[in-house]
Amino acid sequence: MTTFRTYLKIFLSHRVYIAIYLVMLSLVGVIIGLSSYSGTAGEFQVAPANVAVIDRDGSELSGALAQHVLQGNNQVEVADEKRAIQDAVARDQVSYLLVIPEDWGEGLLDAARRGTQAPNLETYVSYYSGIGRLLDIEVTGYADGLYGMASTLGGSAADVIDATDAAWEGSTQVSMVKQAASPLPTSIVTAAEFASYPIFSSAMVCIAVLMSSVGRRPVRDRRLASPEPARARNLALLGACVVIALITWAWNFALEVAVLGGSALASSPVQLALVGAALLVYALVSASIGFLAGQLGVSENAANALANILGMVMSFLGGAWTGLSLLPDELLAVARFTPAYWVTLVVEGAAGMGEVSTATVLPLVGNLGICALFGVAAVLVGLALGRDSVTGQRDSIAR
Numbered sequence: 219m220t221t222f223r224t225y226l227k228i229f230l231s232h233r234v235y236i237a238i239y240l241v242m243l244s245l246v247g248v249i250i251g252l253s254s255y256s257g258t259a260g261e262f263q264v265a266p267a268n269v270a271v272i273d274r275d276g277s278e279l280s281g282a283l284a285q286h287v288l289q290g291n292n293q294v295e296v297a298d299e300k301r302a303i304q305d306a307v308a309r310d311q312v313s314y315l316l317v318i319p320e321d322w323g324e325g326l327l328d329a330a331r332r333g334t335q336a337p338n339l340e341t342y343v344s345y346y347s348g349i350g351r352l353l354d355i356e357v358t359g360y361a362d363g364l365y366g367m368a369s370t371l372g373g374s375a376a377d378v379i380d381a382t383d384a385a386w387e388g389s390t391q392v393s394m395v396k397q398a399a400s401p402l403p404t405s406i407v408t409a410a411e412f413a414s415y416p417i418f419s420s421a422m423v424c425i426a427v428l429m430s431s432v433g434r435r436p437v438r439d440r441r442l443a444s445p446e447p448a449r450a451r452n453l454a455l456l457g458a459c460v461v462i463a464l465i466t467w468a469w470n471f472a473l474e475v476a477v478l479g480g481s482a483l484a485s486s487p488v489q490l491a492l493v494g495a496a497l498l499v500y501a502l503v504s505a506s507i508g509f510l511a512g513q514l515g516v517s518e519n520a521a522n523a524l525a526n527i528l529g530m531v532m533s534f535l536g537g538a539w540t541g542l543s544l545l546p547d548e549l550l551a552v553a554r555f556t557p558a559y560w561v562t563l564v565v566e567g568a569a570g571m572g573e574v575s576t577a578t579v580l581p582l583v584g585n586l587g588i589c590a591l592f593g594v595a596a597v598l599v600g601l602a603l604g605r606d607s608v609t610g611q612r613d614s615i616a617r
Contacts, residue, residue, distance in 0.1 A: 222454040252478070282364070296312065495586060556592075560585045564586055
């Protein structure tokens, strides 16, 4: 127990590494998550557009068409002059401007009776947004509806308008499908994916520096000369590595939940727990790689370089910077051999989980198992290297 406490004191004495890797980098992840925060989802509402209608016809059909365009939108008065029309569209005063030519209504009824082409409408669409183009498609559809009803049903203009409006109102029926489980906020998903970098770099560099300090000749000689069994020393060292990993994970995950995931605690507890489990497994894997680096005798400067390079590479291959969907197939094939890839699969799978059930949770747990195998392999190699190193050191002391 004394050796274990000594290892933790050595770890806590490196305050610069703790401040840079553990605190500052994790705060960067939270800031990135805040930048992607989209707020609470509310009721969907169609944004009104600024529209103008110039009715040169004045018929019942043109009046119905003009009313359809203005419904739910903001009407803008534009003079019936070529210069005024051009200025309104060019200066984005209107997103959509409709000019109904003279005798358009009568021409449409006459074309419907004869089966010829309906008269054209004069339309202007602003290039500043796409809403004008959507309105143009809607207006064209309504005008085609008037023509179709006039050709099939006949009757007066009022009859044609009533039939078209009735068909138009019943043509779009939308129903909402409610998910059984609430998805996680985008902000915490983004922060959790970025956390693969600070978790790996902080855990690896702190453990590698700890083992570098323990491996210095004066400290090493005292350890080997002590009556404490080698097994107890190794267990104390592994325990210190696990504690460092737990501190790294607890700080990052608690910070993300406190700042970004308050609502998810109540609405998506299972999904949030899966994200936390993924980061915990990744922290333990990072600690195992740091343990391996320490057993290899990596110096303090080399530990800093390896922690940053490997942390960035693995977080990139895990989709923290660009997303897995944007990576080419060649990089995805390489990414499958990194623990960060499997952690990201768990985070994204938990974030998009529509229903919490055994069928949806077990595949993610399987991915966590694959990620944990990387850590197990690193620990076994590190222990083998450590045993050979201790045997060699004892032989040299005996001589």
